[in-house]
Amino acid sequence: MMDLVRALGDRSLERLGSLGRASVMWAAALWGLPRLSELPLVIRQIYNVGVLSLIIIVLSAFSIGAVIALQFYTQLARFGAEDAVGLGLALVLLRELGPVVTGLLFAGRAGSAVTAEIGLMKTTEQLSSMEMMGVDPLRRIVAPRLWAGMISLPLLTAMFNVVAIYGGMVVAVEWLGSDVGSFWSGMQDSVELWEDVGKGMVKSVLFAIVVTWIAVFQGYDTDPTPEGIGLATTRTVVTSSVMILAMDFILTLSMYGEFK
DSSP states (O other): OHHHHHHHHHHHHHHHHHHHHHHHHHHHHTSSOOOGGGHHHHHHHHHHHTGGGHHHHHHHHHHHHHHHHHHHHHHHGGGTOGGGHHHHHHHHIIIIIHHHHHHHHHIIIIIHHHHHHHHHHHHTTHHHHHHHTTOOHIIIIIHHHHHHHHHHHHHHHHHHHHHHHHHHHIIIIIITOOOHHHHHHHHHHHOOIIIIIIHHHHHHHHHHHHHHHHHHHHHHTSOSSHHHHHHHHHHHHHHHHHHHHHHHHHHHHHHHSTTO
16 A cells, blocks of 8 residues: 555656656746747748648648538538538637647647657757757757747648638538528628637647647657657657647636636
């Protein structure tokens, strides 16, 4: 029994220590805005984590929008309400699926890449070499990736919403024959800027902070071995996905639930 209590205590202390190190690293990396000389580093990372993620975001968005429109039209047609396809599609995407699916895809593609890259730098002692030369690796390596992730994910979410709505329009209007005027007018009349678009983008910003924080910390704190890099990459994807889903429930409850 005492061994079990001791093991639980050691594990709890280890988790608290990891949270403390992650908080210190995050605060130190984001202590100030990037200097003018460091903007090229941020722009390069925006390309790596944002632009290179566009293909999977666009393809996934079009497919998801098309499937949602097909399902909505099939069910709403039973009640003669197929004109509400556009409104239902927009609300589901802007409030929920846009931020959540984009965050999950971003964690799987960009988050894992950031963790592996920083972990490889630690394994090959590049981070230690920077410290010996008087270069702060938190500001040179970690901070640009944090800023790039927090900038890229909200933009990717907006792109996901636009492409998904277009994919839904193609299926509902071009394929199933829904009225194009009703598709857009229902969306324009009922979708609110802050209540639907704004709160969805707030979710994406919070997801961006959490995902990039987890990704850079797992890479920076990994064991400098090939096995350590693999485990850190897996933890990044799993932890980020769980955090996104848990945060989405809490945020949705606070934004749209009866307790808001």
